[in-house]
Amino acid sequence: MENRGAEKTWMRLQIESRSSNEEFARVTAAVFLSRMNPTVEEMEDVKTAVSEAVTNCVIHGYRERPGIIYIEAEIEGREFTVRVRDEGAGIADVRKAMEPMYTSDPTGERSGMGFSFMEAFMDEVKVESEPGRGTLVTMKKRIGGTAREAAQERKAGTGNEGIGGIAYG
Amino acid sequence: MDQGTFTYEAAGQALIIHLPREVDHHNCLTLKYETDLLLAENYIRRMVFDFSGTEFMDSSGIGILLNRYKQMAGSGGSVSIYGAGTRIRRILQIGGVYRLVRQCETREEAVYGKQGR
Numbered sequence: 680m681e682n683r684g685a686e687k688t689w690m691r692l693q694i695e696s697r698s699s700n701e702e703f704a705r706v707t708a709a710v711f712l713s714r715m716n717p718t719v720e721e722m723e724d725v726k727t728a729v730s731e732a733v734t735n736c737v738i739h740g741y742r743e744r745p746g747i748i749y750i751e752a753e754i755e756g757r758e759f760t761v762r763v764r765d766e767g768a769g770i771a772d773v774r775k776a777m778e779p780m781y782t783s784d785p786t787g788e789r790s791g792m793g794f795s796f797m798e799a800f801m802d803e804v805k806v807e808s809e810p811g812r813g814t815l816v817t818m819k820k821r822i823g824g825t826a827r828e829a830a831q832e833r834k835a836g837t838g839n840e841g842i843g844g845i846a847y848g
Numbered sequence: 849m850d851q852g853t854f855t856y857e858a859a860g861q862a863l864i865i866h867l868p869r870e871v872d873h874h875n876c877l878t879l880k881y882e883t884d885l886l887l888a889e890n891y892i893r894r895m896v897f898d899f900s901g902t903e904f905m906d907s908s909g910i911g912i913l914l915n916r917y918k919q920m921a922g923s924g925g926s927v928s929i930y931g932a933g934t935r936i937r938r939i940l941q942i943g944g945v946y947r948l949v950r951q952c953e954t955r956e957e958a959v960y961g962k963q964g965r
Contacts, residue, residue: 698874723904723935730906734873787918788880790911792943799942 688714689753696737696746696765704750704763705730711752712759715822724800725759725820731793732763732816738784740767740814759820766813773806854879856886861893862959871905876912883916893925896958897949900931910943917948926950930958 690711694700705726712725729750736748749764770776776783777798782791797804801818808814852875857864863886868875886892895916917927928950932940940946952958 698872698877701872701874702870720935726904727906727939730872730904734906734908738873786880787915788876788908788911790907790914790943792907792910796907796942 687753687755689751692750694748694750696741696744696748696767698734698737698743700748701730701733701737704733704748708750708752708761711754712822715754715757715759717822721820721822725761728797728800728804728818728820729761729763731796732761732818735793735814735816736763736765736767738789739770740765742768757821757823759822760817762815762817764813764815769810769812769814770806770808771810773808777806854882856882858890859896859959861891862896863887863890863892863894864896864898864955864959866898866900867902867909869901869903871902871909871912873906873908876908879912880915883919887919894959895920895925895927896955897927897929898931898955898958899929899933899936902932902936905936905939907943909939910945913940913943913945913949921948928952928958928961930955 692704692707694704708729709722709726712722717725733748733750736746737743740746740748746765746767750761751764752759752761775781777794778791779795780791782789784791794804794806797816797818801820803817803819805817806814807817852868852870854868855866857866863883865879865883883895897913913927913929920927927948929940930952932951937951940949940951950958950961952961
């Protein structure tokens with residue numbers, strides 16, 4: 680399973696912090712992810728999670744003021760990692776910010792479910808933040824369910840023992 | 849037609865809001881202002897969200913639905929939705945919207961169906 684030589688590839692992107700870039704960010708991440716041959720659902724999951732993280736930078740990190748959002752994505756074997764970072768306000772209490780339905784937004788239009796959505800759609804979400812310094816969100820997702828993965832590796836005969844695929848049940 | 853904006857339609861005492869292809873923070877920025885204006889100037893008992901043209905939604909969509917629900921519930925009105933595909937239904941499910949908003953199969957049911965959930 681882990682015998683494909685775990686080739687690593689990455690991308691880095693800097694964008695202006697403005698709401699019109701939210702779509703650009705999630706679509707770019709999805710296009711990069713497409714190299715992993717994900718299912719439509721996996722693709723949508725990543726788009727949603729990236730959209731949440733970038734929206735947080737725009738609203739909370741930079742408070743709708745100018746700034747730069749840094750996005751890095753990495754593919755290693757079957758693991759997709761994306762990091763979304765801002766150099767904005769930062770979060771004093773990360774645990775509280777991650778509570779479902781909690782929002783510091785005063786407009787009433789925000790659900791407070793941004794981090795919950797990231798956690799729902801990715802396998803791992805890590806938030807590092809310091810008030811006044813900014814916030815880094817690291818998210819990981821394993822692409823390819825076990826059945827599908829097994830079928831693909833069988834077909835491709837990627838076993839490094841050089842005996843081709845072994846047909847399990 | 850601009851795919852990034854909401855369009856509004858009156859149907860009896862219902863206000864139908866046709867959602868854009870992508871419902872995110874950016875595309876939702878005008879909604880509050882526009883619906884507040886429409887609610888102030890019209891007698892609206894029900895707000896109906898049409899998801900039939902929507903392919904992407906993040907938690908911003910949950911925020912606007914919950915806020916419209918609060919607004920309508922405050923005046924004894926209700927909120928219903930129709931046209932949601934598999935992906936949008938999943939988002940609505942995770943967002944916990946179905947406790948408050950009635951999901952309908954057709955536009956007629958959403959607009960004229962019985963009040964409440």
